[in-house]
Amino acid sequence: MTRSAPIPDTVTLHVPFRLVKRGCRKEMQMPEGATQPRRTDNTLVKALARAFRWKRMLESGEFATIAELAEREGIAPSYVTRVLRVTLLAPDIVEAILDGSQDPKSTAEALKGSAPDDWAEQCRMLGNSN
Numbered sequence: 001m002t003r004s005a006p007i008p009d010t011v012t013l014h015v016p017f018r019l020v021k022r023g024c025r026k027e028m029q030m031p032e033g034a035t036q037p038r039r040t041d042n043t044l045v046k047a048l049a050r051a052f053r054w055k056r057m058l059e060s061g062e063f064a065t066i067a068e069l070a071e072r073e074g075i076a077p078s079y080v081t082r083v084l085r086v087t088l089l090a091p092d093i094v095e096a097i098l099d100g101s102q103d104p105k106s107t108a109e110a111l112k113g114s115a116p117d118d119w120a121e122q123c124r125m126l127g128n129s130n
Contacts, residue, residue, distance in 0.1 A: 017029060029104070040100040041100070041106075043108045044097045044102065044107075045098065047111065048098070051085075054069060055087045066081055082113075085114065089115065089122060090120075093123060102126075103126055110126070
């Protein structure tokens with residue numbers, strides 16, 4: 001069996017993407033409609049873990065105030081307050097963060113800001129389906 005065309009030495013592959021800054025790192029963003037691999041955002045997962053741990057500590061009475069908790073953790077009370085807001089997110093958003101399928105708009109800083117009380121509105125605001 002003979003080949004009619006020689007095999008090229010190099011193959012060129014063109015993949016459309018753009019680089020976007022997310023916090024202190026750069027991320028490759030694929031075009032609309034391209035399937036993107038799920039990747040857990042460790043910063044978001046850490047914020048969730050801290051927030052729910054701190055909430056449990058406050059609810060159990062281990063600490064009476066956010067100021068006491070912040071002092072023990074060695075961080076500013078305002079930071080604890082911002083992180084605790086993450087506990088008010090819709091369960092769908094929390095689940096999406098944990099399995100890595102959250103919308104790119106769902107950054108740690110965006111989630112620490114004020115979000116609507118209504119979970120459906122949160123999902124619309126953060127681009128998660130619900």
